Amino acid sequence: MKKYILLRAFYSVITLWLLVTIIFAMVRLTGDPVKMKGDVGADKAYLERIRHDWGLDQPLYRQYTSYIGNLVLGDFGHSFEKSLPVRTIYFERLPNSLKLGFAAFVISMVLGVPLGMLSALRVNTWWDNVGKTIALLGLSMPGFFVGLVLIIVFGVQLHLLPVLGKGSSAFIWSNPSTWVTFWFKDWQYLAMPAFALGWYFAGAMLRITRSGMLDVLGSDYIKLVRLKGVPEQVVIAKHALKNSMIPLLTLAGLNLLIMVNVAVVIEVIFNWPGVGQLLYDGLSNRDFPMVQGVVLMSGVMIVVLNFVIDVLYGYVDPRIRLSR
Amino acid sequence: MATITRRMPLIIDVSRAVRRSSGVAREAPFIPLLVLTLLAFFAIFAPVIAPHSALDPVKPTAEQCLAKYGMATCPYVDNLPPFWAHEGSLHTPLGTDFLGRDVLSRLMYGARISLVVALTGTLVAGVIGTLLGVLAGYLGRWWDHIIMRITDAWLTMPSLVFAILLSSVRGPGLWNIVVILAAVFWSRYARVARGEVLTIRERDFVKLAEINGVRKLRIIFRHIVPNVLNTVMVVFSLQVGIAVIIEASLSFLGVGVPPPEPSWGLMMAQERTSLMEGKWWLAVFPGICITMLVLSANMLGDWLRVRLDPQLRNR
Numbered sequence: 001m002k003k004y005i006l007l008r009a010f011y012s013v014i015t016l017w018l019l020v021t022i023i024f025a026m027v028r029l030t031g032d033p034v035k036m037k038g039d040v041g042a043d044k045a046y047l048e049r050i051r052h053d054w055g056l057d058q059p060l061y062r063q064y065t066s067y068i069g070n071l072v073l074g075d076f077g078h079s080f081e082k083s084l085p086v087r088t089i090y091f092e093r094l095p096n097s098l099k100l101g102f103a104a105f106v107i108s109m110v111l112g113v114p115l116g117m118l119s120a121l122r123v124n125t126w127w128d129n130v131g132k133t134i135a136l137l138g139l140s141m142p143g144f145f146v147g148l149v150l151i152i153v154f155g156v157q158l159h160l161l162p163v164l165g166k167g168s169s170a171f172i173w174s175n176p177s178t179w180v181t182f183w184f185k186d187w188q189y190l191a192m193p194a195f196a197l198g199w200y201f202a203g204a205m206l207r208i209t210r211s212g213m214l215d216v217l218g219s220d221y222i223k224l225v226r227l228k229g230v231p232e233q234v235v236i237a238k239h240a241l242k243n244s245m246i247p248l249l250t251l252a253g254l255n256l257l258i259m260v261n262v263a264v265v266i267e268v269i270f271n272w273p274g275v276g277q278l279l280y281d282g283l284s285n286r287d288f289p290m291v292q293g294v295v296l297m298s299g300v301m302i303v304v305l306n307f308v309i310d311v312l313y314g315y316v317d318p319r320i321r322l323s324r
Numbered sequence: 325m326a327t328i329t330r331r332m333p334l335i336i337d338v339s340r341a342v343r344r345s346s347g348v349a350r351e352a353p354f355i356p357l358l359v360l361t362l363l364a365f366f367a368i369f370a371p372v373i374a375p376h377s378a379l380d381p382v383k384p385t386a387e388q389c390l391a392k393y394g395m396a397t398c399p400y401v402d403n404l405p406p407f408w409a410h411e412g413s414l415h416t417p418l419g420t421d422f423l424g425r426d427v428l429s430r431l432m433y434g435a436r437i438s439l440v441v442a443l444t445g446t447l448v449a450g451v452i453g454t455l456l457g458v459l460a461g462y463l464g465r466w467w468d469h470i471i472m473r474i475t476d477a478w479l480t481m482p483s484l485v486f487a488i489l490l491s492s493v494r495g496p497g498l499w500n501i502v503v504i505l506a507a508v509f510w511s512r513y514a515r516v517a518r519g520e521v522l523t524i525r526e527r528d529f530v531k532l533a534e535i536n537g538v539r540k541l542r543i544i545f546r547h548i549v550p551n552v553l554n555t556v557m558v559v560f561s562l563q564v565g566i567a568v569i570i571e572a573s574l575s576f577l578g579v580g581v582p583p584p585e586p587s588w589g590l591m592m593a594q595e596r597t598s599l600m601e602g603k604w605w606l607a608v609f610p611g612i613c614i615t616m617l618v619l620s621a622n623m624l625g626d627w628l629r630v631r632l633d634p635q636l637r638n639r
Contacts, residue, residue, distance in 0.1 A: 018477035026507060027493050136626075140619035142569045144576055145611035148592065152604040163600070262482045265573050269596070279485070283492055283579055295481075295489040302480045 004314050012307040017068075019299045023292070024067055028060070034288075054289075076293035080285075086293035090275060095171035097274030099183060100197065100267070101260035103190050107198035108205050108259075109252060116209025120217065121236065131206060138203020144265040147196035151269070154192060162189055164271040193270040197263050201255050208251055212244040219243075246316065250309050257305050261298035353627050356620035363617055367435040374429035376416070379584050381424035400424025403598055406605055418609055421591070422598060427606060430586035431613055437587045438617060441498060442567040445505025446560055452506060453513025454556050458548055460514065461521025462540070472518065478511035487570055491579040498581055501574060505567050516559050520552045554632050561625035565618040572614050588614050 034050055051057050054077075055066060070077065076086040111134075119131030155163035167186025172178045216222060217240055225235050264276035271277070275294055282290030366373070381400035404420040406427075407413060418427040460471035486508050494500040524530060525548070533543050572589030574580030581587035588610035595606035 014473065015477045015480065018474055019480060022474070022477060023489065026490060136619065136622060137615075140565060140622050141615045142572060142611070142618070144573065144592070145615060148596075148599060148607050148611060152599060152608070156600060156602055156604070258482050262484045264484060264488065265576055268577065279488060280577060283488065283577065288492060291489060291492045295485050298485050299481055302482070306480065 077289035080287040103194035104198035105256045108201035111202035112205025116206040119210045120213035135203045135206040150192045216244045356623040359620040366432045370432040376426035376429040434586040434588045445502045448506035449509035453510035457514035457517025461518035475514045496582040558629045565621040
């Protein structure tokens with residue numbers, strides 16, 4: 001087991017290194033970090049100064065080594081706009097994104113999993129068609145369109161829910177009393193953005209639950225249990241459900257992280273001050289270190305989670321840890 | 325009367341023959357194909373059928389100016405509602421936007437942008453990804469290791485976030501989005517193509533070609549690639565929808581297609597303020613267009629996937 005974990009950790013480090021290298025290379029191959037500044041018609045001397053400040057006038061290999069060196073130390077550079085370390089700003093915003101992500105996650109699970117099960121248990125019936133349609137709509141209706149429709153219906157027409165912002169509750173790192181209360185307040189601000197964000201993932205969860213459940217229901221051990229005369233409810237609750245949940249939960253974990261990171265458009269529409277909005281602000285303020293920092297962080301989070309999932313799989317399933 | 329009764333069975337016969345002869349035509353999902361054809365038609369013939377220009381304001385009638393500004397003439401009338409509303413007119417069936425431009429015409433030209441960007445972006449990604457995947461799968465050994473490690477690292481990145489990063493260094497522009505889509509999405513094809521090649525590589529016709537001393541390049545292009553294409557096509561059709569959404573999202577954020585051009589995502593972003601004032605229609609029409617396009621592409625993709633994979637046919 002120890003060997004397995006070490007090997008997975010090694011692979012994760014390689015993936016992480018490849019990831020930051022890809023980002024470094026793509027940024028310099030496809031464009032120019034200073035281009036964002038250049039578009040506003042800044043004069044040449046000013047651009048040269050930025051180039052110098054960011055070390056972009058140095059040879060590539062030196063840029064690369066200092067870039068990697070800084071990342072190893074956890075330094076994502078300084079925000080150009082706010083003259084603060086990117087890391088500081090990022091971690092200030094992260095709890096807001098996590099809150100939105102958790103809520104959207106709950107919505108996607110509550111909508112997707114039961115409907116997917118129902119679809120699979122009543123395959124090719126009316127229920128199944130409803131489930132399939134919802135899944136298809138979930139994957140086809142962009143989250144920002146769902147968000148705008150929600151704003152029109154619940155915000156503008158019915159005046160039921162606030163349209164902008166996250167309310168007054170805040171997560172403050174230096175004030176531990178907010179660490180708990182933050183998550184349970186101002187849900188009326190949370191409802192619409194969380195639904196708009198969770199919508200897509202509800203469709204995805206529905207599909208995966210359905211196909212996973214169908215796989216399990218068609219397997220030999222379920223047939224055996226049925227042949228033994230076990231009541232259908234027990235077959236489903238005890239055997240089918242349990243076995244179809246394992247791949248589902250790992251995917252759900254990954255979805256949660258993806259939701260935290262791709263909420264950019266939703267956060268912009270609802271003016272939700274999370275990391276996605278930080279990314280958007282970075283774009284519109286032409287603040288390249290900020291943009292790169294947020295992108296790098298989302299990559300790091302996903303690689304780390306993948307590692308954790310791999311290790312958990314190794315614990316659960318001996319076949320996996322022995323095969324490598 | 326007699327002619328009709330004689331002709332009826334003939335029509336039935338013909339339709340039966342058509343249905344019997346081409347199973348594909350019978351099974352193909354009709355509505356998605358219709359929607360896609362319609363959108364493609366709008367995209368291709370937008371300059372001919374669009375009632376107004378996509379970039380210039382519509383010249384208003386004297387009554388409209390009088391009603392809005394109390395003057396006999398005015399350069400344009402903005403935010404007109406669609407024709408069924410009180411102030412709407414059939415002159416501009418879906419109303420006008422915040423600069424007095426015709427929404428219907430802009431939607432038609434917008435189909436052009438969405439289709440061209442999504443299709444070319446996905447196509448370029450498909451070609452690059454498939455080639456790399458085939459190389460990795462067929463050549464094996466360290467080719468496989470290097471290409472697949474890079475692909476895996478690429479796949480960990482959320483596509484929207486990666487696209488935003490690239491757009492921040494390339495700036496807005498139609499062809500920039502194509503480059504970005506290709507750069508972000510090739511990895512999915514590589515993964516799928518490689519998996520497919522691993523089984524094709526062991527098949528007899530490849531082994532026989534190798535024994536006959538056929539060059540590797542020829543084996544790849546004559547024997548491997550044609551057999552991977554089915555699977556790649558499924559990925560392509562499912563990926564187009566995602567590409568449309570990514571383009572719309574980038575345009576919505578202001579880093580996609582630059583302003584005067586009528587991109588659907590951009591149109592939604594521009595009408596956010598009038599939406600808060602209760603003028604919902606302007607933001608909803610482009611949203612419906614995006615949803616219809618993506619929905620049709622996804623349905624077609626699902627159908628293809630089930631058709632090409634017999635194991636899924638009864639799902």
